[in-house]
Amino acid sequence: MHWVDWACGLLIDEPGQKRPSRTFAYSSTTKPTSIPMTNASAGTQAHDALAFIAKPTPQLRATIAAQESLLSSTDFAGLIGCIRSAFDKFTAKLLEFAPGIERASALHEMMDREIGVVASLPLSCRMGCSGCCHYEVEITQDEAESLREIVQNGFPIDRQRLYEQSTRERQDAAWGRLGNPANRCVFLGNAGACQIYEQRPAICRKHLVTSSPSLCTTQGGAVLPVQVILAEILLSAATSLEGATFGSLPKMLRAALQNENAEPGADVSAGGHAVPSISGGRVRVSG
Numbered sequence: 001m002h003w004v005d006w007a008c009g010l011l012i013d014e015p016g017q018k019r020p021s022r023t024f025a026y027s028s029t030t031k032p033t034s035i036p037m038t039n040a041s042a043g044t045q046a047h048d049a050l051a052f053i054a055k056p057t058p059q060l061r062a063t064i065a066a067q068e069s070l071l072s073s074t075d076f077a078g079l080i081g082c083i084r085s086a087f088d089k090f091t092a093k094l095l096e097f098a099p100g101i102e103r104a105s106a107l108h109e110m111m112d113r114e115i116g117v118v119a120s121l122p123l124s125c126r127m128g129c130s131g132c133c134h135y136e137v138e139i140t141q142d143e144a145e146s147l148r149e150i151v152q153n154g155f156p157i158d159r160q161r162l163y164e165q166s167t168r169e170r171q172d173a174a175w176g177r178l179g180n181p182a183n184r185c186v187f188l189g190n191a192g193a194c195q196i197y198e199q200r201p202a203i204c205r206k207h208l209v210t211s212s213p214s215l216c217t218t219q220g221g222a223v224l225p226v227q228v229i230l231a232e233i234l235l236s237a238a239t240s241l242e243g244a245t246f247g248s249l250p251k252m253l254r255a256a257l258q259n260e261n262a263e264p265g266a267d268v269s270a271g272g273h274a275v276p277s278i279s280g281g282r283v284r285v286s287g
Contacts, residue, residue, distance in 0.1 A: 049080050053087055054240035060232035083233060090237035101149055104142035104199075107238050111205045114230040121226055123208050130192035131216025132207050134183040136168075136175040139201045140238055141245045144252035146199055147187075151257065155196070157186040165250035179217040185249070201249065202238065206231040 049064055050056045064083075068076055093110065097103040139147070151157055161182065168174055175183060189195045194204070208226040215221030239246040 049076075050083070052084055053236050055246065056236045057232045057239075059227055060229070060236055063227070063229060063232070083229075086230065086233045087237050090234045091241065094238060094241060100142055100145040104140065104146040107140070107142065107202055107234070108199070108205065110234055111202045111231060114228055114234055115206055115208070117228060117230075118208060118226050122210050123226065124210055124213055125208050126213065128192040129213035129216065130188060130194075131179065131213060132204070133185045133188045133192075133194065134179055134217070136171065136183075137185065137201060137203055137249045138247055139203065139249050139252050141252065141256075142238075143201050144249075144256040147196075147249075147253050148256040150196055150199060151253070155187075159186075162186045162250050162254055166248070166254040168248070168250075170248060178219055186253075202235055206235065 049068065050061060053060075060083075064080070067079060071079065090110070094103060094106060097106040161184070164182070165186075174180070177183065185194075187194060187196045187200075194200055206228065209216065209223055210226060211222065211224035215223050238244065245252070
């Protein structure tokens with residue numbers, strides 16, 4: 001079987017169908033079992049190939065840029081067709097749920113399903129390592145509503161730190177000071193564990209590495225991320241929904257707390273793309 005045909009089978013499988021045993025994921029510490037992912041800058045032609053996606057993640061753009069230089073025009077067109085089919089499927093599924101908490105829970109369950117293919121890889125992420133919990137994490141407006149509910153229900157957060165983080169520009173240099181206590185996620189516990197793990201954002205769910213956790217807090221460390229193309233397509237679908245906003249967790253959460261009476265999909269903060277560096281259980285998703 002040609003790898004493009006096999007990959008398409010993974011990308012457009014029917015809801016509820018069991019995943020093939022091979023993973024459509026890659027870590028640079030292991031031999032790739034499918035197409036290699038990359039963090040290289042995406043080219044203009046690759047961007048044009050994904051024109052049907054309003055907000056593709058940087059990882060998806062970079063992957064397509066790499067594949068365009070490796071594949072024949074026929075195979076590349078086939079890959080794009082598979083990606084479009086998967087994108088349309090994810091978009092349709094997400095639109096089945098009401099904007100806000102319900103759709104955030106659906107997104108998280110769907111993301112867990114796609115990330116599940118990496119179980120065979122030697123992941124080094126463990127409870128308490130928490131290096132990525134000091135990065136600039138971006139979330140959807142739906143996820144902001146979910147986090148707002150958690151806080152409103154009495155979960156204590158450091159609101160002063162939330163405010164200070166929310167005043168930063170996107171990709172502010174302050175986020176580059178790895179391990180800086182001022183960068184701690186407001187939902188990170190003193191023991192270095194996420195205190196809302198079941199409701200953590202989609203980006204947190206898909207951010208996995210095979211390199212030593214210590215490298216995640218080492219300036220210039222050679223971090224080796226695991227990338228799953230289906231996860232990138234899913235997040236691209238979530239951020240590309242009509243009227244969707246996507247931005248820094250501190251900005252989005254602060255805005256949601258300040259706009260408690262706003263509609264779930266209201267544009268309450270500046271949006272953006274997923275940060276290149278990085279199951280609710282309340283909604284049942286089939287497929």
